Amino acid sequence: MDIKSMKNYLFWLYCQFELITCSYLMEPWEKLLFYTFNLTMLVMVLYTAYVFVPPHLSMAFQFFLHLFGNQHENTVSIVK
Amino acid sequence: MERPERAGAALGAQPRANGCSSAAHGALRNGYVRGLSAPDTQINHIVHNGGLYKRPFNEAFEETPMLVAVLTYVGYGVLTLFGYLRDFMRQWKIEKCQNATEREEQKDFVPLYQDFENFYNRNLYMRIRDSWNRPICSVPGAKVDMMERVSHDYNWTFTYTGRVIKDIINMGSYNYLGFAQKAGTCQEAAAKVLSHYGAGVCSTRQEMGNLDKHEELEKLVARFLGVESAMAYGMGFATNSMNIPALVGKGCLILSDELNHASLVLGARLSGATIRIFKHNNMQSLEKLLKDAIVHGQPRTRRPWKKILILVEGIYSMEGSIVRLPEVIALKKKYKSYLYLDEAHSIGALGPSGRGVVEYFGLNPKDVDVMMGTFTKSFGAAGGYIGGKKELIDYLRTYSHSAVYATSLSPPVVEQIITSMKCIMGEDGTTVGKARVQQLAENTRYFRRRLKEMGFIIYGNEDSPVVPLMLYMPAKIGAFGREMLKRNIGVVVVGFPATPIIESRARFCLSAAHTKEMLDTALKEINEVGDLLQLKYSRHRLVPLLDRPFDETTYEETED
Numbered sequence: 208m209d210i211k212s213m214k215n216y217l218f219w220l221y222c223q224f225e226l227i228t229c230s231y232l233m234e235p236w237e238k239l240l241f242y243t244f245n246l247t248m249l250v251m252v253l254y255t256a257y258v259f260v261p262p263h264l265s266m267a268f269q270f271f272l273h274l275f276g277n278q279h280e281n282t283v284s285i286v287k
Numbered sequence: 288m289e290r291p292e293r294a295g296a297a298l299g300a301q302p303r304a305n306g307c308s309s310a311a312h313g314a315l316r317n318g319y320v321r322g323l324s325a326p327d328t329q330i331n332h333i334v335h336n337g338g339l340y341k342r343p344f345n346e347a348f349e350e351t352p353m354l355v356a357v358l359t360y361v362g363y364g365v366l367t368l369f370g371y372l373r374d375f376m377r378q379w380k381i382e383k384c385q386n387a388t389e390r391e392e393q394k395d396f397v398p399l400y401q402d403f404e405n406f407y408n409r410n411l412y413m414r415i416r417d418s419w420n421r422p423i424c425s426v427p428g429a430k431v432d433m434m435e436r437v438s439h440d441y442n443w444t445f446t447y448t449g450r451v452i453k454d455i456i457n458m459g460s461y462n463y464l465g466f467a468q469k470a471g472t473c474q475e476a477a478a479k480v481l482s483h484y485g486a487g488v489c490s491t492r493q494e495m496g497n498l499d500k501h502e503e504l505e506k507l508v509a510r511f512l513g514v515e516s517a518m519a520y521g522m523g524f525a526t527n528s529m530n531i532p533a534l535v536g537k538g539c540l541i542l543s544d545e546l547n548h549a550s551l552v553l554g555a556r557l558s559g560a561t562i563r564i565f566k567h568n569n570m571q572s573l574e575k576l577l578k579d580a581i582v583h584g585q586p587r588t589r590r591p592w593k594k595i596l597i598l599v600e601g602i603y604s605m606e607g608s609i610v611r612l613p614e615v616i617a618l619k620k621k622y623k624s625y626l627y628l629d630e631a632h633s634i635g636a637l638g639p640s641g642r643g644v645v646e647y648f649g650l651n652p653k654d655v656d657v658m659m660g661t662f663t664k665s666f667g668a669a670g671g672y673i674g675g676k677k678e679l680i681d682y683l684r685t686y687s688h689s690a691v692y693a694t695s696l697s698p699p700v701v702e703q704i705i706t707s708m709k710c711i712m713g714e715d716g717t718t719v720g721k722a723r724v725q726q727l728a729e730n731t732r733y734f735r736r737r738l739k740e741m742g743f744i745i746y747g748n749e750d751s752p753v754v755p756l757m758l759y760m761p762a763k764i765g766a767f768g769r770e771m772l773k774r775n776i777g778v779v780v781v782g783f784p785a786t787p788i789i790e791s792r793a794r795f796c797l798s799a800a801h802t803k804e805m806l807d808t809a810l811k812e813i814n815e816v817g818d819l820l821q822l823k824y825s826r827h828r829l830v831p832l833l834d835r836p837f838d839e840t841t842y843e844e845t846e847d
Contacts, residue, residue, distance in 0.1 A: 219819075222819070222820075223821055225762070226760060226762040226763055226766060226820060227361065227760060227762070228361065228365055229362040229363075229365050229366050229761055229762040230365075230762075231762040231765070231766060232366070232414040232415065232761070232762050232765060233369065233414075237369055241365070
């Protein structure tokens with residue numbers, strides 16, 4: 208029963224998506240076009256995130272570490 | 288009788304001067320505040336208006352939630368893009384063009400179909416067109432039969448399957464007092480008159496079309512309204528559009544409400560007078576315009592205006608709001624202008640004995656200079672009337688375009704009006720009319736309260752039988768109409784251009800003919816569809832009170 212209610216819930220979510228983006232009103236070929244475009248853009252964004260976000264994060268982390276690294280030594284000496 | 292809004296007002300909101308919204312704590316603009324019990328209503332406290340209002344005036348227009356507005360624009364954006372795509376395909380002949388276009392020889396002329404209205408028509412309206420113009424094949428009473436139709440080419444053409452969908456609960460007809468019947472005293476009287484006079488009149492009022500039935504009707508209407516004299520016309524729209532030009536002309540000023548009906552707007556434009564618009568039901572805006580008009584006069588010559596006419600309606604049918612008539616009359620008297628009140632939806636529907644918005648507020652009908660109304664809504668007939676002083680009506684009999692050129696009312700229709708009006712007044716010896724007026728008031732309060740409790744955004748005044756339920760998104764307009772029809776309930780959905788583009792709504796018109804079981808069925812289905820389509824946008828949850836107008840046995844709380 209949990210699977211069934213989960214499937215119903217997902218179907219309901221899909222209906223809401225259709226209503227909000229007005230693909231409920233589109234003809235089948237328009238829906239195909241719309242979904243293809245959306246999926247393509249989504250896949251491209253996810254791929255870009257997958258490829259580029261980890262190196263960016265590690266660079267940012269190193270930069271901040273360097274920044275706070277020096278300051279941390281200074282503050283330690285002042286406190287002492 | 289307690290109402291949830293008054294309880295809320297006693298708890299949280301302070302009384303404010305009229306025209307201001309009592310946004311409690313000032314923090315309710317676009318913030319998401321859940322569980323706040325004080326509703327977003329404007330309550331005109333009696334003290335602030337010098338005793339003008341004898342009863343509380345509860346009107347509320349909840350703000351559009353920000354997320355909903357953004358998503359509505361997203362939806363319209365997507366549809367517009369696809370509209371451009373389809374127009375492109377039609378232009379380059381990739382797709383067959385099924386709408387009207389100019390002929391080949393006219394392609395170089397000024398384009399006829401390039402404006403936004405036509406773009407909207409081709410690309411947005413056509414997709415959801417099956418919710419409108421539905422053919423009904425029985426009397427539009429509390430239940431109606433509809434002919435089933437399907438479309439195989441996405442609403443460009445329709446074919447009838449031959450099946451008739453029976454007993455659809457009718458929440459769309461303007462049948463406020465339930466006089467749209469095919470059996471009963473009204474129908475018998477109309478049938479008798481039909482066999483005596485026939486159906487056609489074949490002339491105008493001024494020539495040979497003035498029947499004794501018309502004279503009888505006009506005397507009755509004058510008595511019903513409490514005015515000196517009245518005149519009846521064949522068509523409600525034409526009453527406004529043809530009589531306003533006879534009353535005002537160049538050199539006069541018309542102050543018209545923002546949301547006035549097309550007939551009033553057309554009549555105002557045809558008259559040639561200067562038109563100024565004041566914000567909907569906003570008395571500060573009206574007073575400012577009146578002051579400016581008196582102080583500055585006409586635009587170039589600074590002469591005083593010949594006449595200042597204020598055009599308002601009793602109930603605004605798209606908002607469900609009631610005009611603030613005591614204040615309008617006070618302003619009219621102070622600045623010595625005239626008032627034209629269009630009671631198309633409020634006659635028969637408001638007031639303890641159904642005499643309209645003037646009786647609802649307990650005012651004197653002689654204060655309103657021109658009382659106009661229609662027979663289409665509460666009387667189950669067709670046509671309109673104008674009531675007022677004897678000099679005014681005698682003038683209109685000679686100078687109104689409708690009297691001179693339009694065919695007069697058909698005799699069976701006149702008899703329907705006479706019988707129904709006598710029924711409402713109680714002159715036919717029964718209390719049926721009074722019972723109907725009370726039933727309508729009870730239905731209105733019950734229906735509105737239940738819908739608000741469910742969490743929908745409902746516009747308008749607590750006492751108006753017109754109930755707009757906000758839908759906002761374009762796909763939900765079509766979906767709501769179709770889903771309700773699947774569940775055997777007929778509703779009217781309204782979108783652009785009758786409403787602003789993001790504020791589309793479903794409009795329910797309650798009737799005295801609706802029994803409580805029908806309303807409960809309808810409410811159950813609306814609840815279901817509201818959950819299915821996620822229409823419960825309201826951020827104020829009203830606390831249901833313990834005392835209710837109907838007995839508790841038929842109302843099960845567990846269903847909600």
